[in-house]
Amino acid sequence: MVDFANPLGWYAFLALIPFLIIYLIRPRPQDKTIPSLMFLMKSPGMKRRSSFFRNFLKNILFLIQLLALLGLASAVMAPYTEMPINVSSEDSVIIVDVSASMQTEEGRSSRFERAVEEADSHFGSRTSLILAGNVPYIALEKGSQGDAADILDTVEPTDSLSNIGDAMLTSKEILGRGGKVTVISDFIQTHGPDMLVAKRSLTSSETAVEFVDISEEAKNVGIIGFVPGRYRSVARIKNFNKEPAELGIRLVQWGSTKYSEETTIEPESVEVFEFETLPGRSQLEISVSDEDDDLEVDNMIYIGSPNKKRMSVLLITNNPQSYLKTALESSKVIQLETAEPPIIPRIDHDVIIMDQVLRDEMITGTFREIAARVQNGTSFIIKAQDNLMDFTRLDTNSLSPASLSGIANDTEVHVRIYNQFTKDIDFRPTRRHFTAAALNQSIVVAAADDDSPLIAFKEFGAGKTVYYGIFDEDSEFVNIPSYPIFWENLISFLTETEDVRDYNRLIEENPLIVETGFHDADGKVAAFNLVNEKESSVNKGRKEQKLKEDTAEFAVEESAGTKRLPLDTYLLIAVCIILLAEIVYVKMRGDL
Structure with a gap:
């Protein structure tokens, strides 16, 4: 019509x-002179x-x-006619997942390559293109199909996390109401708001949403965790498969292998690997057979470390075989000297630790000398022991950050402040602890169930004093790798040594960095790594059924309408x- x-x-x-x-x-007739012979030469039929x-x-x-x-x-x-059209296909937003898991190889192509091929069949009259990495990036806004195809030909998957939820909310800002959003991904959501919440927001604006899952069954063995230490670091390696995997581990620096070993990881289990933190830059690499590993980006971590400086520590103890002494001796950053009271050497150390000391063997003047050294910049750590309340009343009251009042039983260790020496540390419950209260100007770093300080410190002149209230003999903390790392980090904190974690960052911490490796950040070159268990979980598993349920909920059909054609x-x-x-x-x- x-x-x-x-x-x-x-x-x-x-x-x-x-x-x-x-x-x-x-028109008026005009007089013209005509030769008479022309009438004889032409026939009347021809004239008619x-x-x-x-x-x-x-x-x-x-x-x-x-x-x-x-x-x-x-x-x-200005005539026109109404043409029937699919309103949803006019304004189309295509969200392509460019996260690390999209690098998974499945057959002869990767998930990302299949996503690009799938995107060609979803272009609309006006196509917008959003790349869903750690931060959504609008690569094209209401462009032509040719523009969208040209851009996708130049895009590569990143080493970052997947933020599909924010990408979907960004598409709402582009479309307003109506239109269609197509999400092409393996739907391993590792960052940002939930996809279902974002879908509800879009469908409330009458926007059709289509989820296109391009993932297939895949296998993977990868590094899912990394705790850097100044001299010893810990990596967690997981076998996501249902069969055992033969694994090769190499510690590499400047192309030279510094350490290597072979091991077997059981199905769906995690292997903890502790290794030396080399000075400067290095890499930890794992090698797995191709049939057991379809994702390579999580097979290596980059490791950064500052120049190392040995810290002098004086351990005052009457127990030469303590857990703490063993942990301190294992550190290459600590130059340990042990003193057994009553004989105390000249005190000129960076840190002094009192552990399992017999009261009768301690000379009263020793605490006055310790207090004087702390006033001038030395740090002093008071560690939990059975007779510590006697020391506190008589000698260490001015040095201790906590006032002790009694003994209590089982408690969890609740970290209140995550800093250089508590971050990534797996504290275990303790069967005993002192009921205590923090003294003025003391900072409680960790506390018990009853709010008694378990780790606290305070400034004392130019130095610091620390209270450590976890009984080693009553806690499993001494039996795990975090124990020596904690003490090494605590001593580094007290001596204000550079934190090795400042040289080792996660890639999601900086949205401008999309590739693992060494990058300039905050004035220093740091290692940026993926190490994300969810991003490495490339197995299809139960994700497919959940995706179908989420897709069916709050669905909006593609709407038919008319378009005025002039x-x-x-x-x-x-x-x-x-x-x-x-x-x-x-x-x-x-x-x-």
Whole structure:
């Protein structure tokens, strides 16, 4: 059905009136001298045919000009027709997952390569393209299908996490209401808001949402955790498969292998690997057979470390075989000297630790000397022991950050402040602890269930004093790798040594970095790694069924509608063709 946007255009047809009048006016006869012999040379039949032909030719010219005027008058009325269209396909936003898991090789192609191929069939009349990495990136806004295809040909998957939820909310800002959003991904959501919440927001704006899962079954063995230490670091390696995997581990620096070993990881289990933190830059690499590993990006971590400086520690103890002494001796950063009371050497150390000391063996003047050294910059650590309350009352009251009042039983260790020496440390419950209260200006770093300080410190002159209230003999903490790492980090904190964790970062911490490796950050070169268990979980598993349920909920059907198609342009083109035909006709008649 044809309608008109400018009804006043009907007045344009009035132009036909003078046109018809001009054709109806007969021209005045003119006198001409004609030779009489021409009447003898032409037959009457020919004359009649010629006269008829001339009248017919005159009618053709009339019809051509009439059609041209009718076309121009109709164009003035702005005619249009309503065309049925799929409204959702007009404005289309395609979200392509560019996270690390999209590098998974499945057969002869990767998940990302299949995602690019799938995107070609979802382009709309106006296509927007969003790349869903750690931070959504709008690669194209309401461009052509050709522009979208050209951009996708240049895009590569990143080593970052997947933030599909924020990418979907970004598409809402582009579309407003209506339109269609197509998400092409393996749907391993590792960062940002939940996809279902974002979908609800889109469907409330009458926007159709389609999830296209391009993942298939895959296998993987990868590094899922990394705790850097100044001299010893810990990596966690997981076998996601249902069969055992043969694993090769190498510690590499400047192309040279510093350490290597072979091991077997059981199905769906985690192997903890502790290794030396080399000075400067290094890499930890794992090698797995191709049939057991379809994702390579999590097979290596980069390791950064500052220049190492040995810290002098004086351990005052009457137990030469303590857990703490063993942990301190295992550190290459600590230069340990042990003193057994009553004999105490000259105190000129960076850190002094009191552990399992017999009260009767301690000379009272020793604490005065310790206090003087702390005033000048040395740090002092008071460690939990059975008779510690006696020491606190008599000698260490001014040094201790906590006031002890009794003994309590089982408690969890609740970290209140995550800093250089508590971050990534797996504290275990303790069967005993002192009920205590923090003294003025003390900072409680970890506390018991009853809020008694378990780790606290305070400034004391130019130095620091620390209270450590976990009984080693009553906690499993001493039996795990975190124990020596904790003490090494605590001593580094007290001596204000550079934190090795400042040289080792996660890739999601900096949205501008999308590739693992060494990058400049905050004025220093740091190692950026993936180490994310969810991103490495490339097995399809139960994800497919959950995705179907989420897709069915809050679904919006693609809506049908109409689009106004203007016809005036087509009429003007037709008029131009008619006028061109008139010129050709007049030329053929011989009037030009």
